[in-house]
Amino acid sequence: MQAAQDQARDQAHDQTLGQEHDPSRDPVRDPAQERRGGETLIRLNGVGKRFGSMEVLTGVDLRVRKGEFVSILGPSGSGKSTLFNIIAGLTTADRGELQVNGEIGYMQQKDLLLPWKTVIDNIALPLVLKGHDKKQARERADAWIERVGLRGYETRYPSQLSGGMKQRASFLRTFLASGELMLLDEPFGALDSMTKSGMQTWLLEMQEALGATILFITHDIEESILLSDRIYVLSSRPGVVKEELTVGFGGGDKRERLVDPRLLLMKEDIRRLL
Amino acid sequence: MNRHARFDQRLYPVAALLIAVALWQAIVTLARVPMYILPSPLDTAQALIDDFGIIVRHVGITLYESALGFALSVALAFALAILMDGFAVVKKSLYPILIVSQTIPTIAITPLLIIWFGFGILPKVLVIVLVCFFPICVSLVDGFDKVDRDYLNLFRTYKASRLQTFLHLKLPSALVNFFSGLKIAATYMIMAAIIGEWQGGTEGIGVYMVRTKNAYALDKVFASIFVIVLISVVLISILDRIGRRATHWK
Numbered sequence: 001m002q003a004a005q006d007q008a009r010d011q012a013h014d015q016t017l018g019q020e021h022d023p024s025r026d027p028v029r030d031p032a033q034e035r036r037g038g039e040t041l042i043r044l045n046g047v048g049k050r051f052g053s054m055e056v057l058t059g060v061d062l063r064v065r066k067g068e069f070v071s072i073l074g075p076s077g078s079g080k081s082t083l084f085n086i087i088a089g090l091t092t093a094d095r096g097e098l099q100v101n102g103e104i105g106y107m108q109q110k111d112l113l114l115p116w117k118t119v120i121d122n123i124a125l126p127l128v129l130k131g132h133d134k135k136q137a138r139e140r141a142d143a144w145i146e147r148v149g150l151r152g153y154e155t156r157y158p159s160q161l162s163g164g165m166k167q168r169a170s171f172l173r174t175f176l177a178s179g180e181l182m183l184l185d186e187p188f189g190a191l192d193s194m195t196k197s198g199m200q201t202w203l204l205e206m207q208e209a210l211g212a213t214i215l216f217i218t219h220d221i222e223e224s225i226l227l228s229d230r231i232y233v234l235s236s237r238p239g240v241v242k243e244e245l246t247v248g249f250g251g252g253d254k255r256e257r258l259v260d261p262r263l264l265l266m267k268e269d270i271r272r273l274l
Numbered sequence: 275m276n277r278h279a280r281f282d283q284r285l286y287p288v289a290a291l292l293i294a295v296a297l298w299q300a301i302v303t304l305a306r307v308p309m310y311i312l313p314s315p316l317d318t319a320q321a322l323i324d325d326f327g328i329i330v331r332h333v334g335i336t337l338y339e340s341a342l343g344f345a346l347s348v349a350l351a352f353a354l355a356i357l358m359d360g361f362a363v364v365k366k367s368l369y370p371i372l373i374v375s376q377t378i379p380t381i382a383i384t385p386l387l388i389i390w391f392g393f394g395i396l397p398k399v400l401v402i403v404l405v406c407f408f409p410i411c412v413s414l415v416d417g418f419d420k421v422d423r424d425y426l427n428l429f430r431t432y433k434a435s436r437l438q439t440f441l442h443l444k445l446p447s448a449l450v451n452f453f454s455g456l457k458i459a460a461t462y463m464i465m466a467a468i469i470g471e472w473q474g475g476t477e478g479i480g481v482y483m484v485r486t487k488n489a490y491a492l493d494k495v496f497a498s499i500f501v502i503v504l505i506s507v508v509l510i511s512i513l514d515r516i517g518r519r520a521t522h523w524k
Contacts (some may be wrong), residue, residue, distance in 0.1 A: 089431070130433075158523075177432055
C-alpha cells in the first residue's frame with residue numbers, strides 16, 4: 001500500500017517533467033535571481049485544491065530557483081500549509097501542474113523531534129531511514145552539530161532543550177533529509193520574539209553556509225521582508241497569489257534590512273494588499 | 275519528587291496498615307474469636323512459618339503458570355495489536371468484539387476450560403491469557419492510534435517504510451501505554467491463576483487455599499493470601515521500574 005502511495009506521489013511530481021518551458025510565463029526577472037541564476041527547483045502552474053465544497057487554493061503559480069529564499073506570506077486560512085503539503089507530496093493537487101526537482105525537507109512549527117531519541121539520533125534519523133548505518137549517520141550529523149550551536153547537547157533528550165535549540169535541531173535534521181531544498185512552515189511561529197529574532201539571523205547565516213534553497217511560510221510581514229529574496233502574498237480563502245514581490249534592497253547582508261526605511265514602506269504596501 | 279516526599283508517601287499507608295493489624299490482633303485476642311472464624315495476625319504468621327515449605331512449592335507452580343500465561347498474553351497482544359494497526363478491517367471487525375468479550379465472567383468460563391483441557395496446567399494458563407491479554411492489547415492499539423498525524427507525515431516525507439515507521443515511531447510512542455497495560459495485567463495475573471486452580475487442579479497456591487479452607491484452617495488461608503499480595507506487589511514494582519527505565523525520556 002505504501003509503495004503504491006509512493007508511486008502515486010512520484011507520478012504527481014513528475015507529471016510535468018516532459019513539458020516545454022515557456023519563458024513568457026516566467027515572473028518578472030530581477031537582479032538577485034539573475035545573479036543566483038539557478039535552475040528552477042520548484043514550479044507550480046495553476047495549482048488548485050478544494051476540500052469538499054471549500055476552495056482552499058486557486059490558480060497558484062509559483063517558482064523557486066536554486067539558492068533562493070522565497071516566502072509565502074498570507075493570513076491564516078490562506079491555504080499556505082496545504083500548498084506546502086502539496087509540494088511535499090503529502091496531498092495531491094486537484095488541478096494544475098507541479099514540478100519538483102530534488103529531495104524536499106519539510107520543517108514545521110512543531111519541532112517534531114522524537115522524545116525518546118537523543119539530539120544526535122534525532123538529527124541523524126532521516127539518514128538512518130535512508131539506509132545509512134547508525135554510526136555513519138551519527139558522524140554526518142555530528143559534522144554539522146557545531147554549526148547549529150548544539151555541541152555539548154548531542155546526548156541530551158529534546159525535553160532538555162529550549163524552544164530555539166529544538167528548532168535548530170529540527171532544521172539540521174530537515175537539511176540532512178533533503179540536502180538543499182527546504183520547506184519551512186512557520187518554523188519560528190511558536191518562539192518568543194527575542195528567540196525568534198535570534199533564530200532569523202541564524203537562519204540567514206545557515207542558508208549562506210549550506211547554500212540551501214528555502215521556501216518559507218509565514219504570516220509575519222516583517223519576517224518575510226527580512227529573510228526573503230522574493231515574497232508571494234496569498235489572499236485568504238481561496239488562497240490566490242495576490243502579488244509577487246521582489247525584495248530589492250539589502251541584498252548583500254539581509255540583516256541590514258532591519259534598519260532600512262524601505263522595510264517600513266514595503267511593510268505598508270503589503271499590509272494594504274492583505 | 276524529593277526523598278522526603280517519597281518517605282512521606284510510604285510512611286502513611288504503612289502506619290495505617292500497622293494500626294489496622296494491631297487492632298485486628300487486639301480484637302481477636304480480647305474477644306476470644308475462635309481461629310476457624312478469624313485467625314489473628316500472630317496465628318497467620320505462625321501458620322506461614324509452619325507451612326512455609328509447602329506454600330513455597332505451591333506458589334512456585336502458580337508463578338510458573340503466571341509467567342507462561344503472561345508471556346503468551348504479551349505475544350498475542352502484540353500480534354493482534356500490530357494486525358489491527360496495519361489493517362483497518364481487522365480493527366473494525368475485532369476491536370468491538372474484544373471489548374464485549376470482557377463482560378464474559380471468567381469464573382464461569384473456567385470450569386468449561388477444565389472440562390475441555392483437564393486438570394493440568396493448560397486451563398490455568400488459558401484463564402490467565404483471557405484476563406491479561408485484553409488490557410495489554412487495548413493499551414497497545416490505543417498507543418499506536420494516538421501517534422500524532424504530523425509525525426506520521428514527517429515519516430512520509432522521509433519516505434520511511436512501514437517497518438521503519440513502526441520501529442522508530444509507533445512502537446516507542448506506544449511504550450508508555452504498553453507499560454500501563456502491562457501493570458494492569460500483572461495485578462490480575464496471579465488472581466486469574468488462582469481462579470483457575472481453585473476450580474480444579476492438583477497443585478498451585480489456589481489448590482492449597484481450597485484445601486486449607488475446607489479444613490477450616492483459616493490461618494493457612496490468610497498466610498497464603500499474605501504471600502500472594504506480597505508477590506503481586508513485588509511483581510508490579512518490578513514492572514514499574516522496567517517501564518520507567520524503558521520510557522526514561524518522559
